[in-house]
Amino acid sequence: MSDIFTFCRQIFEQEAMSSATGGGQKNLSTNWLGLYLIPIPCPNNPKKSLEIQTEIVRILDSFTELTTELTTELTTELSLRKKQYQYYRDQLLTFKDGEVEWKKLGEVCEFKNGFAFKSSLFKESGLPIIRITNITGSNVDLSDVKYFSPSDYARGNPLNYPVVKGDVLIAMSGATTGKIGYFNFEKTAYLNQRVGKFVPKEGVLINRYLYHFLLTKSDFIYVLAGGGALPNLSSRKLKEKLLIPIPYPDNPENSLKEQARIVAILDKFDTLTNSITEGLPREIELRQKQYGYYRDLLFSFPKPGEDAA
Incomplete structure (x- = not known):
């Protein structure tokens, strides 16, 4: 199980990269680090604060687990389809x-x-x-x-x-x-x-x-x-x-028909394999964007001097 600091760290890394200076090797100033603010909900009510933190972590963990589960399932399915294609290709x-x-x-x-x-x-x-x-x-x-x-x-x-x-x-x-x-x-x-x-x-x-x-x-x-x-x-x-x-080397017409028959079968397996190969990165990217959206939304607390939305 993750904790709220794991998710704060992810946001921190994004903001740190945008605030760092330098060329090939970025540097952060100690002044920036010392002034960096971490949102603590209900700071005057420790019990309620921990309950809110726990709920935020639960929601974000669920998105992480769903992405991991989907990636594992699709990767396994892709491996099985590749083996299926190779089996029929070798047979044919x-x-x-x-x-x-x-x-x-x-x-x-x-x-x-x-x-x-x-x-x-x-x-x-x-x-x-x-x-x-x-x-x-x-x-x-x-x-x-x-x-x-x-x-x-x-x-x-x-x-x-x-x-x-x-x-x-x-x-x-x-x-x-x-x-x-x-x-x-x-x-x-x-x-x-x-x-x-x-x-x-x-x-x-x-x-x-x-x-x-x-x-x-x-x-x-x-x-x-x-x-x-x-x-x-x-x-x-x-x-x-x-x-x-x-x-059928002595019968060009039959030879081309047999070649075309073999191709039609193998192309079906090839298409099934490629549909997952192409779709896997896209699906993972969508899940990551979904996770990022809710993470940013759940951590959108008003900062000092700002009015709550």
């Missing part, structure tokens, strides 16, 4: 001998490397660049994206490296090596060096089928990149060493 993409033909990735898919954008020419607005840091392991995150202007590049044409909705990308080096990213945005972005884009051959391979399959091969791809502290993925090795199962 595991085939018996003769059911499929295992082809080298390069036989059914082209591969495109990114453009050598210069970090010194990055901008805060313009056309977006997809870097390896934007690849999450399942999707592409544009919350931290850099931009460029085509007019800054006299040599080469960065516009020849577009990324459009539905493209499947892969990080080729660094800490995110081997991670897959599905680009699910309406706007066009552009591919930076060390980010690769898969280009499935039309009528042979469905992009989304490739995406789900690649998620089962993250460990293999990492080993293929050399592992260790400085992994570096070669597009040549990727196309030659990675084998992908193609159902």
Whole structure:
């Protein structure tokens, strides 16, 4: 159980930050600290004061417990959904001998490397660049994206490296090596060096089928990149060493139908997982705002010299 000083401390920290001076390292004056006022309800009636403090703590504790309970429940649900998706993905993409033909990735898919954008020419607005840091392991995150202007590049044409909705990308080096990213945005972005884009051959391979399959091969791809502290993925090795199962290889129409059937099932599980992944931070933020609102309301006592509302 918290006490009233816990909640006073939270308000104190907010006010202290706004009152501190200095640049990178903030400082509080001892004078400010000595004059800081803490609200004590009914100071002339200790019994009533403690009763009021206890009730405030009870209300605020209830909001804290609700937020903690919700976070735990949603996190557990998210973990279960991820396991469910992985189970069905592994089942649907595991085939018996003769059911499929295992082809080298390069036989059914082209591969495109990114453009050598210069970090010194990055901008805060313009056309977006997809870097390896934007690849999450399942999707592409544009919350931290850099931009460029085509007019800054006299040599080469960065516009020849577009990324459009539905493209499947892969990080080729660094800490995110081997991670897959599905680009699910309406706007066009552009591919930076060390980010690769898969280009499935039309009528042979469905992009989304490739995406789900690649998620089962993250460990293999990492080993293929050399592992260790400085992994570096070669597009040549990727196309030659990675084998992908193609159902009904001699019947393109049936092959695409079977791929589409598998995709439809896995997309349902993927959607269920992403709905919680995206909703969890938002729900927690709303609960925290709700807690903050009632905390401030319950501590809105009139200060000396002020009339009570």
